[in-house]
Amino acid sequence: MKVKNKNKKQVLSMMTWVIILLIWWIVTNTGLIQSQLVPSPQKTWETFIEIAKNGYNGTSLLGQLGISFYRMFVALFFALFAGIPLGLLSGYFLTFQAIFDPIVQFYRPLPPLAYYTLLVLWLGIDETSKVTLLFLAAFAPIYVAGVSAVKQVKEDYILSGQSLGASKLQLFFTVIFPSCLPQIFTGIRTAVGVSYTTLIAAEMVAATSGIGWMVIDASRYLKSDVMFVGIIIMGITGILLDLGIKKIESLVIFWGGKE
Template structure:
């Protein structure tokens, strides 16, 4: 596979988006696509400025985003706090894996919205059911990544540690955990993506606030410009979250790729 330097890669990426923006502008301004279906870029920008100044349905844009991110970050915090140790222990101790893994593998393929109604029934329609749904959605990718990471640790590293007199605790924290960090971050990045999409779906089903709710509420009144603003904001914030995680990973796992 031919390699590209970073400069060329960024130029191609920017060029792709410029072409897409031009097509969007051309198709909407020439009347080839009705504005009710796809608003023009300038109409979308005007709507964004209006929502930024006046908010939507009595809540500022920052307020809508804050509500969504509050739900997601609380769920991710608990998912990371529990999935990493459980995943590492499951990969390191097979009896422990026999207990936990089957439960995770059972619910992991289920669409989150399939059991969301049960969570609402058990926990109510408030924030608890939404955060629990996001927690379950984020837990599985991190757990699976941790189990897989432990299985890929080279046996030579463990044997070398034992030959130098290291006990199981020292081997786990000094060899296994650092070796698993790259895959752990991959699992966290995957979990953030899954949790974000699940969050938007949950807000569209049962919520009265949040960026996902804003999009579904606008769709009821055929406000395609508001829908486009919400979708674009979701996409941009999703990319920014991933870039932040990549930056944190490059600082924590500084030896990766060297």
Template sequence: MGLNKQKGSKNTIKKNKTEKTLTIVTWVVILSVWYLITKLQLVSSTLVPSPYKVWNTFISILKDGYNGVPLWIHLGASFKRLFLALGLSIITAIPIGLLSGYFSKVKAIADSIVEFYRPLPPLAYYTLLILWLGIDDTSKITLLFLAAFAPIYISCVSAVRKINEDYVLSAKSLGADQKKIFFKIVLPACLPDIFTGIRTAVGVSYTTLVSAEMIAATSGIGWMVLDASNFLKSNVIVVGILIMGVTGILIDMGLRFIEKKIVFWKGYV
């Protein structure tokens, strides 16, 4: 038993090293192709700036900001909208989703509403939100809240429905009330899917945030990219895209770290 466990651990370590190597090689290839395209001038530098130019632009924005506004203010504006909306969606979508999965009557009320607006492109009803709430952060946070609510809600409903009913019946036969069943069986069993829903919601809401900032904003990473595009500053556009990609990865890494600490029984490696 011990030898099999040790062998399995070694195989897992080897697999992880291989995956990391493949990831590094992939990005080396991407950066190399980018460098060669710009070095050989296969494409105009206005369309595809060189890695060196992009790096210098990033350092310049880091030091002096963009259009006189420090980078941290743009990031702060975007993250304020993002995390406020995510926080509101988490504290509302999780209980409503779990209750909808557990009680069919709650599902009958909430599910139709979510399923109605979920397929709609967020920007389709953003104009209405602007008319109702103005162009300040309130309309943006509401838009992001709606975008993040649906994936978290759906993951919670799905998680509850996947629970083995025998566990619930066994708990009832031992005298457990609804409160204990919910907190001791339902919630722990649903946590892995809940975190998956939250991670999905982060990606959806981040995409929606950038789109919202491109329409009605005077700050934020999305606004910076849009403003740069108006003046054909492709180097600034690439910097903005890279910042969004890296910060998105960091947010996801943070969520996975929290998930490993909370859902420790899932068997992460």
């Protein structure tokens, strides 16, 4: 039954994209929408091939993507390194939560670009300010997921470990941490999405390279075909990132879905 539903979902998803592409082709090739506003699918494809071969503004397409992903992955590394331990500790010990939770809850609702100007003022316009911005954007979801995950660990699991003589350290690593992993991965997926959108916005505001900068630079010269190429690449790479995290999650949490 699950296989049948999965196949049905895949067919519906493919049909959705076929219909979108068909509508796109019709409205652009019949003159319903001006090509300056929305380029045709074939024009977008030709532009993609051109950028893939010759790059944009002296930098290859892989180079533009590499710059963007370098910024994001460096920030995510530090966000994971700090967010997971602090989130788990804050969920496990009220002292840690009392110290770190007010800070995270204060800046978490703020739009990242609202304090990006301050980061640029303090750290300059180079990579340090961008990586710091992405770190802050990614840290909050991971931290909150860690705190929430600890509080949702079933008490029966903890009592069973204690009855078997497990120490607090053993209890943490053998019971609490594995129980928290599913929710932590949910926080990581959220953090990747938030940091990616923040990255693109930051590159559009203050950058001279990256896939987000390519789109905003093309908009200044009304190159809608380049803009569409950049936006489509952003969407595809975002999907691939999420699929990659799902794959890692299925490997790490190998017991997921099993009773």
